[in-house]
Amino acid sequence: MDDELLKKYAYVISSTHRVRVMNGLDGDVITPTQISKKVGLEPKYVSKVLRELKEKELVECINEEYRKGRLYRLTDGGEGVMELLENLDW
Numbered sequence: 001m002d003d004e005l006l007k008k009y010a011y012v013i014s015s016t017h018r019v020r021v022m023n024g025l026d027g028d029v030i031t032p033t034q035i036s037k038k039v040g041l042e043p044k045y046v047s048k049v050l051r052e053l054k055e056k057e058l059v060e061c062i063n064e065e066y067r068k069g070r071l072y073r074l075t076d077g078g079e080g081v082m083e084l085l086e087n088l089d090w
Helices: 003-013 016-025 032-039 043-055 076-087
Strands: 059-061 072-074
Touching: 003 016, 003 076, 016 032, 016 043, 016 072, 016 076, 032 043, 043 059, 072 076
Parallel strands: none
Antiparallel strands: 059 072
16 A cells, blocks of 8 residues: 555544545535535535645645635545545544
8 A cells, every 4th residue: 555645544534524524525526615514514614624635635626716616526646545434444
């Protein structure tokens, strides 16, 4: 297993908010508001977590130029972390 992937996995599981946002994104292209409703977190927390996950290259915004209605999805690295979340007991 790739060390960088494991480091990103460890980063995600160190925060329940990160895990919830990652689960909310799994397989979807979705707005922060939709993630908020899907996972039961306030929008301000979802936005903060998305910024953090974007810095770690786990999520990407596909329409960065928009102020509202930004769409996010998992990167390949984010998909790898999701596979670990689904397959490992933690």
